[in-house]
Every structure is written in C-alpha cells, then in structure tokens.
Amino acid sequence: xxxxxxxxxxxxxxxxxxxxxxxxxxxxxxxTNIQFAGVDREIKTILVTSTGPxxxxxxxxxxxxxxxxxxDKKTVYIDADMRKPTGHHTFHxxxxxxxxxxxxxxxxxxxxxxxxxxxxxxVIPAGPIxxxxxxxxxxxxxxxxxxxxxxxxxxxxIDTPPTVAxxxxxxLATQVDGCILVVNAGKTNRDLALKAKQQLENVxxxxxxxxxxxxxxxxxxxxxxxxxxxxxxxxxKKGLFSRx
Ligand SMILES: Nc1ncnc2c1ncn2[C@@H]1O[C@H](COP(=O)(O)OP(=O)(O)O)[C@@H](O)[C@H]1O
Ligand SMILES: [Mg+2]
Numbered sequence: 001x002x003x004x005x006x007x008x009x010x011x012x013x014x015x016x017x018x019x020x021x022x023x024x025x026x027x028x029x030x031x032t033n034i035q036f037a038g039v040d041r042e043i044k045t046i047l048v049t050s051t052g053p054x055x056x057x058x059x060x061x062x063x064x065x066x067x068x069x070x071x072d073k074k075t076v077y078i079d080a081d082m083r084k085p086t087g088h089h090t091f092h093x094x095x096x097x098x099x100x101x102x103x104x105x106x107x108x109x110x111x112x113x114x115x116x117x118x119x120x121x122x123v124i125p126a127g128p129i130x131x132x133x134x135x136x137x138x139x140x141x142x143x144x145x146x147x148x149x150x151x152x153x154x155x156x157x158i159d160t161p162p163t164v165a166x167x168x169x170x171x172l173a174t175q176v177d178g179c180i181l182v183v184n185a186g187k188t189n190r191d192l193a194l195k196a197k198q199q200l201e202n203v204x205x206x207x208x209x210x211x212x213x214x215x216x217x218x219x220x221x222x223x224x225x226x227x228x229x230x231x232x233x234x235x236x237k238k239g240l241f242s243r244x
Pocket of ligand 2: 058059081084159
C-alpha cells in the first residue's frame with residue numbers, strides 16, 4: 001500500500017476534494033485491503049500510527065476514514081493524538097469537548113460526536129490536552145467507549161501519536177482489530193520503523209500492514225495519462241472544509 005507525494009494540487013483531504021485522483025484511488029486500495037483482511041475476523045477498529053512526528057498519520061487516517069464513509073459505511077474518526085491533536089482543524093469541528101472529556105467523565109458520547117459535511121462520517125476530536133494521555137487511553141472507560149462505538153459504527157479509524165516517543169499508541173494497539181503503520185518515504189528511519197513494528201508485535205497488536213506515504217513519483221506525471229484526467233482545480237485545495 002503506498003501513497004504518493006501529495007503536491008500542491010491536492011488538499012490534505014484529497015479523498016473528499018479530489019475523489020477521482022490517483023491518490024484517492026490509493027486510499028481506496030487501502031480500504032479494499034483492509035476489507036479483505038477482515039474475511040475471517042471482523043475489522044472495525046483501525047489504529048493508524050508511525051514512528052515519529054509528521055510522517056502522515058493524521059493525513060492517512062483522515063483520508064482512510066473518508067473513503068470508508070464514501071463506501072456507505074457509517075464511520076467515525078477519533079483523534080487519539082492527545083499530545084498534538086489536529087483532527088478538529090482537519091475536519092473543522094470544535095475541540096471544546098472531545099475524547100479526553102469523555103474519558104475524564106466530563107462529557108457524554110453524543111456530546112463528543114461531531115458531524116462533518118461528509119455523509120456517513122462523524123468525528124471525535126481529541127478535546128482539551130490532559131496531563132495523563134497514556135493513562136486515559138489505557139483505561140477501562142476507553143475499552144467500553146470503543147465497544148459502544150462498535151455498536152453504532154461500521155468503522156472506527158483512530159489517529160494516534162508516534163510509537164517511539166510515547167506509549168499511547170502501543171497501549172491502544174491492544175484494543176483494536178487492526179493497526180496500520182505509516183512509513184514516510186522521505187523521512188522514516190528504517191531501524192525506527194522496524195523497532196515500531198517490533199513494539200507492536202511485542203504486545204500482540206494486530207498489524208494489518210504498512211502504508212508507504214509520500215512516495216515521490218518520478219517522471220512526467222504518467223498517472224494523469226493513465227487516469228485520463230488532470231486534477232488541477234486551484235479552488236479545490238482552499239480551506240479544507242471551509243463552506244463555500
Ligand atoms: N503524501 C503526502 N504528500 C505531501 N504532504 C503530505 C503527505 N502526507 C502528509 N503530508 C503533510 O505532512 C504534514 C504532516 O502530516 P500529518 O498527517 O499531520 O503527520 P502526523 O500526523 O504523522 O504528524 C502535513 O502538513 C501534511 O499535509
Ligand atoms: Mg497527527
């Protein structure tokens with residue numbers, strides 16, 4: 001599974017704004033692979049992580065959630081990166097109440113579920129930054145939260161912090177049906193990626209596969225010829241979810 005470099009033609013939420021682009025198609029391939037991986041066991045909760053910061057966890061998880069929703073599956077995107085939350089910016093939802101508020105007992109489920117303009121896609125923002133993210137994510141309340149969401153949604157896509165610096169994603173990885181490790185072609189250190197994989201295997205996390213993000217496509221944009229269409233509308237990349 002690989003995602004090429006998203007150049008300036010594309011918004012971060014390319015699967016929504018440029019659904020016919022080859023990059024959106026690549027996210028749909030990831031969706032298909034996950035659906036096939038779920039032949040023998042149900043895969044509803046999917047965690048996305050990577051070794052370090054800025055490797056594409058949030059971009060990958062947001063677009064994956066979008067293509068899941070586009071396939072008529074009721075989907076929720078959870079921003080579980082309580083240390084560097086971005087989901088509320090990406091989807092333009094308020095962050096006053098979110099996952100941390102729910103886990104701290106300060107908000108009910110329906111107060112933290114935010115609708116987006118994408119049909120079938122709801123978002124749970126991270127909420128106010130807490131002093132103890134790992135403890136919250138490892139809590140019994142988190143387990144029952146995921147169980148409740150499984151009753152209501154077909155897919156639950158969880159954006160998390162990097163594996164190497166903090167334990168949060170490894171803790172959550174034991175509670176989900178599948179994990180995806182994002183490896184950034186230009187950035188991720190090979191040894192650290194292997195270490196992250198080992199870390200997930202050590203806790204018996206169900207690793208589904210690796211997404212190679214930010215792959216440079218060399219040559220002369222050959223894919224446009226293949227897809228027969230040039231996505232070049234400058235308006236499409238303005239304000240990700242801004243209302244027109
Ligand atoms: N395939 C890609 N091509 C170009 N830019 C990308 C790609 N994936 C992510 N980015 C950009 O890199 C930055 C970090 O990505 P992000 O998904 O927020 O990483 P993380 O969640 O791992 O910190 C963002 O500005 C994002 O738009
Ligand atoms: Mg992120």
